[in-house]
Amino acid sequence: MSTSPNVPPKKKPLGTYLETRGFRPEVQGLRALAVLLVVMYHVWFGKVSGGVDVFLLVSAFLLSLSNLRKINEHKPLNLIKYWLHVFQRLMPTAGVVLLLTLLASYFIMPASRFAAMVADAKASLLYYQNWHLAFSAVDYYQQNATLKTPFQHFWSLSMQGQIFFLWPILFAIVALLVRKFRFNLMGSALMVFGTVFVASLTWSVISTQTQQAFAYFDTRARLWEFAAGTLIAMGSMLWKAPRVLRIVMGWVGVVGLVSAGMVLPVETGFPGYLALWPIVSGALVMLAGNTESRFGVDRILMSRPLLWVGESAYALYLVHWPLLILYMVFTNKPHAGVVDGALIIGVAVGLAWVLHRFVEQPLRGSRDSKARKKGASSRRSRFATNNPWVRPIATVLACLALIGGPIAAAQAYVTNRDARMEQLAETGAGTADFPGALALEGQGSSSYKYPPIPAADPLSQYADFNEQCTDFLASSDPQLQAGCEQSVNGPEDAPLTAVVGASHTGQSLAMIGKIAEDAGSNVVDYHLGGCRFPDEPNADEECAYLNSHVVDEILSKQPDNVLLMTTVTDPASNNETVPEGMDAAIRQFTDAGINVIALRDNPRSTQNMYDCAQLNERNPQECSSRVEDKMAAVNPSQEIIDSNPRVFGVDLTDYYCPDGQCQALIGNIYMYLDDNHISKSYGKTLAPMMRQQLEEQGLVL
Structure with missing residues (x-):
């Protein structure tokens, strides 16, 4: 039998491997089990199961089988x-x-978080949500960025999209080695x-130990999980164990796989070597394959319910x-219970089927199957059938336009809105419409016509002093100079106040800055978020250096005053304490002739007070707590204040908790930035009270 001269002879496969074609029902069942574990752990246990790791593993496994087979059979990879x-x-x-989540978030989530929702939606659409979360998670003042948002789960889908782009390129390299250089497949x-597996796993172990919050979302620290899927695919083509x-x-x-989330600290230990547990578990199931035995677990995995879920x-x-998060916000619940959790899962399964049936299935193929079934011969159907590039290009472009367009419009809206609110926060705090704490002194309007002033963006919350320390306030120590900011309102010999401590001390910049501006005095700021003075438990290198050198720095500058936060409140109780070593640290300053302003801490909460106030704007009492449940009956640092004539106490509790109720909204200004930090706008309105208390004790700034 001869071969037509116009048809090249079919090339023989490069090697003979175990059959890999066809539907793998046990893998589909494994995928279903993995996603069900993810859902149940999220809804009922508030934990991470390790199921996402297997979900990613399965994706790489199936992708790799397809590409290995194509290379073996001399078929083009057709990357584009x-x-x-x-x-x-x-x-x-x-x-x-x-789109549906963004729309629901607009009506359900606190208004202050909508800008973050839009940014999350954009990052999710363009497949970089994992990096968006990674860089947010490591910033101290971006605490709200790592709270649960309706889009947070897109991190794994973004990573999967990145791998779907990268993996074919790596297989193209393999194909080049095989076809051009005649290497073994x-x-x-x-x-x-x-190489990817070893390098990524090494990086994963190291980065998880040093920066776990970042590593959890880092694609580089997860590449080895995908590489494991490829290695498992290779193993399944080369070896089949006895039944x-x-x-x-x-x-x-x-x-x-089922036990991983129960026994492993997934939230704090992944994706380092601990992630080998679910990966190896998934690998064993995939290598076991279809045992064709009634005793095999694959009989369960291939059951109709699991296969239906797998689809x-x-x-x-x-x-x-998003269903879970929006429900918890709407009902103001910290977690779902057994009954409402089951309802959420049931609704999620139903919505998933609708999306799969009416969105995913009709658009997943490249051919117009509907037209083919009907035998249509229209020009449009023939064009769609004979041009396999048209439909996918049109679908992708339509998604980018129809989804990206509303997201871009929403982003423009929130950008414009936030700019107006920031301007209002700068100029409105303390006015008749937005008196804040001044309302408790009988000032301002009795009925407000405007929405309350929102809290500032966390990154700019304490950025009152944007000027690096220079001239007479500059430090000779490069590390201290790098974190030193100043507010110069008078000559070099004007009164000078130094601010030292963590973010709760940093809150006082809104107060002391206004006082210094009015008095023509100067302020130098050394505060560092997350670095309590004089000693921060488990301090990092930057904080340890600051606390060990800032006293000498202040003594060398000889400011007139040092402002410190001398108590620490507890979110869940009235256990207010004085940081260890505070008395000795204060005496170092006062013995050198420096006055100390001892500021009492504000109430902290177990809930996000800013979110609560926005969700209950018409009934802010829903967010209030009794002062005796949040603060000690007597200022714990009062003994230090009374025993040292150079220590001047400032206690603003009456302006946080008027009439014995700690509030979230006072004088048409939101008091809190989150669950424990006072907003800059409200802080500005506290300046007259701070000044009055100091002047009554004989200290004029």
């Missing part, structure tokens, strides 16, 4: 076509969830993906998290 079809499948369902793949062993492997893998696993992962 692959990318288009992948994002054609992923983007529509994700886009619908993004499995050897080339092992070299490329084995008895595969039965044992399957059960061990499932038990390991819509992607959509289920997408919808369960």
Whole structure:
């Protein structure tokens, strides 16, 4: 039998491997089990299960099987076509969830968080949400950025999208080594993906130990999990264990996967070496495969309910998290219970099926199946069928326009709104419409016509002093100089106040800055967020250096006054204490002739007071607490104040907790930035009270 001269002979496969074609029902069941674990752990236990790691592992496994087979059979990888079809499948369902979640967030979430919601939606649409969270998670003042948001779960989907882009490139390198340099297929793949596995796992272990909050969302620290999926795919093509062993492997893998979230500190220990637990568990199940035994766990994994869930696993992962978060915010609950949690899961499963059936399925293929079934011969149907590039390109572009457009419009809206609010916060605090603490003194309007002044962005909350210390306030120590800021309102010989401590001391800049501006005096600021003076438990290197050198720095400058926070309140009780070593530190200053302003701490809370006040704007009493539940009956630092004539106490409790009730909204200004920090706007209105208390004790700034 001869071969047509116009048709090249079909090339033989590079190697003979175990059959990898066809649907893998046990892998589909494993995917379903993984996503169900994620959902149940999120809803009922408020924990992380390790199921996401297996979800990512399965994606890499299936992708790798396909690419290895193509290379082996001399088929082109068609990277661009692959990318288009992948994002054609992923983007529509994700886009619908993004838009609906953003719309619901506008009506349910606190207004102050809507800007963050829009930024999250944009990062999720463009597949960089994991990096967005990683860089937010390591900033002290960005505490709210790592709170649960309706889009936070997109971190893993963003990482998956990045891998779907990167992995075909790595396989193209493998194909180049095989086809151009005649390397062995499995050897080339092992070299490329084995290198990724070892390098990424090493980085994951190191970074998890040093910066776990960042490493959790770092793609580089997760590449090894995807590489493991590729190595498992290679193993399944080369080796098949005896049936008895595969039965044992399957059960061990499932038990390991189910138990991972129960026994491992996933939230604080992943993705380092601990993530090997769910990865190895998933690998055992995939290598066990279909045992064709009634004793194999694959019989459960291939059951109709799990396979049904597996079909819509992607959509289920997408919808369960926003449902949970929006429900908890709407009901003001810290977590879901058994009954309402089951209801959330049921609604999530139903919505996932709807999305899979009416969004994902119709758009996932490249051919117009509906037209094909009907035998349509219209020009439009023929065009769609004969041009496989048209539909995926049109779908991706439509998603970017129809989803990205509203997100861009929402971002423009919140940017404009926040600019107006920031301007209002700068100029409105202390006026008749926004008297803040002055309302407790009988000043300002009795009925407010405007929404309350919001808290400032956390990063700018204490940025009253944007000027680096210079001239007579500059430090000879480079490390102290780097964190030193100043407010110069008078000549060099004008009274000078130094501010030292953590963020609660930094709150006083709004007060002391206003006093200094009015009096023509100067302020030098050494405060550092998360660095309590004189000693911060478990201090990092920067904080330890500051606390060990700032006393000598102040003694060398000889300011007139030092402002310190001399008590620390507790969010869950009235256990207000004086930091250890405070009395001795104060005496170092007073013995040198420096006055000390001893500021009492403000009440802290176990809930986000800013969010609560926004959600209960018409009934702010819902956020209030009794002062005796939040503060000690007597200022714990009063003994230090009374025993040292150079120590001047400032206690603003009556302006945080008027009539014995600690508030969240006073004088048309939100008091809090979060659960414990006083907003800059409210702080400005406290300046007259601070000045009055100091002057009554004989200290004029």
